[in-house]
Amino acid sequence: MSTRTSWADLAANSAAENTTAGSSANNASVGTTSAAPARSTYVPPHLRNRVPSSDPPAPPYSGPASSNDRQGYGGPASSNDRQGYGGSRWGPPRNDYRSGYGGGGGRTGGWGNRSGGWDRGREREVNPFGDDDDTEQAFSEQENTGINFDAYEDIPVETSGENVPPPVNTFAEIDLGEALNQNIHRCKYVKPTPVQRHAIPISLAGRDLMACAQTGSGKTAAFCFPIISGIMKMQGQSAQRPLRGARTVYPLALILSPTRELSMQIHEEARKFSYQTGVKVVVAYGGAPINQQLRELERGVDILVATPGRLVDLLERARVSLQMVKYLALDEADRMLDMGFEPQIRKIVEQNDMPLPGARQTMLFSATFPKEIQRLASDFLFNYVFLAVGRVGSSTDLIVQRVEFVHESDKRSHLMDLLHAQRANGVQGKQALTLVFVETKKGADSLEHWLYVNGFPSTSIHGDRTQQEREQALRSFRSGNTPILVATDVAARGLDIPHVAHVVNFDLPNDIDDYVHRIGRTGRAGKTGLATAFFNEGNASLARSLADLMQESNQEVPAWLSRYAVRSSYGGRNRRSGGGRFGGRDFRRDSSFSRGSSDYYSGANSSGGYGASGGYGGYGSGMTSAWD
């Protein structure tokens, strides 16, 4: 069955308000509104637990019959049963649950046996590939891998550290294990992306890693594959896993991210990668009832994906112990270590029973990595490899960046003009989504309301909304139902939302890195995108770094912005170092960081057209990449 649909088809499908069977890719697995979820059919014991074999290239085979063996079929989905966006995770049961329920259809059937206890999750595992909503995601991944890989040959890559393991060119070169290889097929990953080519061998070699890489380029896979593979290998060993029913669980890997929605997204991806590997992934985040998450944890967890607050809660309740953690991954690591989060991260990593650096493997990923944050981060690392991977073409080439001078009082009408123009151009159909960033939560509410009153279907996401509202907003935006999303920085990082055609910085952030992350919500997966910023006197402090970034990205810099830039160029706290052409620079190589012999870290390698790029870094100036 075909899994390839056009974006337009896809958007049309999603726009159909979740009432139809969805794309052809998974119509076998869905019952949708009309089909009352079938009662599980009896499956003779000898056919239970049968793992489908021989599928590469696997069509996303329909889900196992019973996705939720605890509740028969369709209670509110547990966070682990349902990864999609159709319906509240903890709300009352709804009829429009589509994925994973709808019983049967699978040629294997009968996985959902009721064997009690945690049997490493294999028998009851929901097929994450058979999910409607996951189709969209699978699609975007497909699109990601659809980036012109030939262009990757020239991508600038820089590594530094001792004895850096060499990159690979194919997944076949790496022994990730058969089950994981099958999932790679199912994800339609043909060839590793640059960050995967480099990061996976480094991680498999057991090395710690600090990586600057673009989110859309398979970053999640880059840290998930080695973790899953490593856990699979550990499973042969004795493993002092706690007995079933023990209140405390001992994950082997911990993945932290700064927002709940990003943790959800990582969990969804990790679940695909770990399908039928016997590796169990559980997500825990705030704003949702903790009891359900506790139940999931009790069923066993190898990889815990979490936001910091909820994890601290779980640690304090002694429901989670980090004693067995062998892998620690921080996504958006620079955010995780900034002022707001750092104490919590330290508490988790340093003030609990987590093994020390060296006794665990630590992987830090982000698109931007200011030098000061690198310095902080080195506390968590042991003899790590620094990796910076650029993107096809130069930074943010796929995004056309515009800056317009707009007085505070004119912003709304100016936005209205943009939206009208888009509508007139037909750019804003159901498929073209516009993401509008504002500075404050109140500002988000009032702008959303104003847009709504003025006839633009919009919704908003920010930290004062309930988690249900946040997830609903994201769903509604993704589906094109409300093609305008007003957001605070909660949505700035990591979220992979296909079809975002336009990012408007209604209020510019104060930090250029935040700008980079925000505009990175568009221009993803090889698509072009547009980013418009409203600039006025209040943004003077950003002028210099913004002008620099735009210039580096071959964007047209308005003359008036250059004048602002010159005027406000003192201080330079926001300035990028290194001309920003390239993903990043290991702070250990900076002249201000002097320690030991110079050749301790002399293993710097560089490939791709930029050479060994020595010495353009400046003191104190933030190092960033121009990619998300």
Place this chain on the structure above:
DNA sequence: AAAAAAG
């Protein structure tokens, strides 16, 4: 100053 993250 604001945002995020626990309730």
